[in-house]
Amino acid sequence: MMSFPNSVLRAIAVPALCFSIAIGNLVSPTVAYAETRNVADIFSIFEPSDEQAIGASQHKKIVEQYGGEYIQEGLNDYILDIVLRIVSTTEQRNQPWRVTVLNSPVVNAFALPGGYVYVTRGLLALARNEAEVAGVLGHEVGHVIARHGVQRQSRATGVGILGAIAGILTQNADVARLGQTLGGLFIADYSRDQEYEADSLGLKYLGSSGYPRMAVADFLQRLEDHAEFEKKKAGKDGQSGQFDFFASHPQTEDRIDRARSLARQADEGERDNGRDRYLAATDGLKYGDDIKEGVIRGRTFIHPDLRLTFDAPKGFQLINSTRAVYAQDRNGNRMVFDMDPRGLRGQSAASYLQNVWMKNYQVGNIQSLDVNGAQAAYSRINIKQNNGRVTYLTAVVINFGYERVVRFAYTSKRRSNELEERYIESFQSFRPIAYSEASKIKQLTLAIKTVGYREDLDDLVDEMPEGKFRKDLFLLLNPEFKKRDPKRGDQYKIIQD
Numbered sequence: 001m002m003s004f005p006n007s008v009l010r011a012i013a014v015p016a017l018c019f020s021i022a023i024g025n026l027v028s029p030t031v032a033y034a035e036t037r038n039v040a041d042i043f044s045i046f047e048p049s050d051e052q053a054i055g056a057s058q059h060k061k062i063v064e065q066y067g068g069e070y071i072q073e074g075l076n077d078y079i080l081d082i083v084l085r086i087v088s089t090t091e092q093r094n095q096p097w098r099v100t101v102l103n104s105p106v107v108n109a110f111a112l113p114g115g116y117v118y119v120t121r122g123l124l125a126l127a128r129n130e131a132e133v134a135g136v137l138g139h140e141v142g143h144v145i146a147r148h149g150v151q152r153q154s155r156a157t158g159v160g161i162l163g164a165i166a167g168i169l170t171q172n173a174d175v176a177r178l179g180q181t182l183g184g185l186f187i188a189d190y191s192r193d194q195e196y197e198a199d200s201l202g203l204k205y206l207g208s209s210g211y212p213r214m215a216v217a218d219f220l221q222r223l224e225d226h227a228e229f230e231k232k233k234a235g236k237d238g239q240s241g242q243f244d245f246f247a248s249h250p251q252t253e254d255r256i257d258r259a260r261s262l263a264r265q266a267d268e269g270e271r272d273n274g275r276d277r278y279l280a281a282t283d284g285l286k287y288g289d290d291i292k293e294g295v296i297r298g299r300t301f302i303h304p305d306l307r308l309t310f311d312a313p314k315g316f317q318l319i320n321s322t323r324a325v326y327a328q329d330r331n332g333n334r335m336v337f338d339m340d341p342r343g344l345r346g347q348s349a350a351s352y353l354q355n356v357w358m359k360n361y362q363v364g365n366i367q368s369l370d371v372n373g374a375q376a377a378y379s380r381i382n383i384k385q386n387n388g389r390v391t392y393l394t395a396v397v398i399n400f401g402y403e404r405v406v407r408f409a410y411t412s413k414r415r416s417n418e419l420e421e422r423y424i425e426s427f428q429s430f431r432p433i434a435y436s437e438a439s440k441i442k443q444l445t446l447a448i449k450t451v452g453y454r455e456d457l458d459d460l461v462d463e464m465p466e467g468k469f470r471k472d473l474f475l476l477l478n479p480e481f482k483k484r485d486p487k488r489g490d491q492y493k494i495i496q497d
Helices: 051-065 075-087 121-126 130-146 148-153 158-165 173-182 192-208 215-238 252-264 275-282 349-357 417-428 457-461 470-477
Strands: 098-102 109-112 116-120 295-297 300-303 308-311 317-320 325-328 334-340 366-371 374-384 390-401 404-412 444-450 491-496
Touching (some): 075 275, 121 130, 192 215, 275 491, 349 404, 374 417
Antiparallel strands (some): 109 116, 300 308, 366 374, 444 491
């Protein structure tokens, strides 16, 4: 969620790094908050001839949406070195590029026109070695060299523009997170042929750079494993529809088989996957949610710095971002939570809801109420869209004190008492938390350790923080131990607080 002040931004000018994202439309375009900047308004229609200017004009705004740049001693320069190695094998080796590591836990990376490229720390935590990250870069450099994004820009308009300039590589829950973090943007896939072409070019560049070509298929498999892990965590709510909506094409399974087949056709020789270098560079990497932006624990959101907590409605999956907290269920019902730091401005909660927050809509009955001792107001609003359909909005304002007001907006495709009861339960769960409770929330980090004498898998898993799926997470980070027992001297990844 939003933090105060905004993160300091930093960008590195280098040759290319790219990956892919899918964009989901989480926030209804009909719910436009007067006090909140919508991500959609940072994109405009443009000519594809001046790609450098396009990227330059959007860079700062993009970085803001992902919690700022993530900076760790040695890591940023290390990613730069990988980029230089990949791009030096291409015909655009002399083109100026910029790469930014984003302070986001999502497993993704993407590029804007003009060589503005972004990779998340979430992706870096998932990758097993340098070659897998280089495979990511090679795939997206392939998109850039083939000018796939430029070919599609002429078809892009309005809020769909990011979908036209970003690649689609993965189909997992974190793709949903990334799209929803941006909010209100449309899915726009590359064609199957374009994806296959980028895969082939990526394999070519990977081999030319001295990496094992099989790393492309290896990382595609890592994405599949990550998707299954996210589904398992989500439980039954994650098994139907919720993840399918964000799936890209072609199917990742097909691309894994194809990438493996192409890699087998080349003479690999002796190639270094850079595992030791990679583990050394990512030791200490921040993992999961940045506690300065708040953390997600199942359906519960906790912000230690702002000292507040609430639950999403039952069946909803939470997604955090710099400016707001989102949630969505498998039926497309949505929640947005944000804060107005200017507070009620001398008005009642009901007056603020009608005259400030929802001033652009026809608000009917407003109910004043108390939420855990705080003054609040609640209203149900029907918003007619241009296509004649109706969005059903439940709007809630709660006075958080210290001249701050928090807001819940729940949007639905239909009205139902059962759904409304879940919304009421959600906003009534909002409460401030004491310092003692906030201080228990610790930042998770990725640590690199070495298997000791007589240590087995259970011993290593026991080092992880308590959690229902900690063994699954350990094996996701260390998939080699699915097939064999840990041996003394093996290096492995561990999450610690």
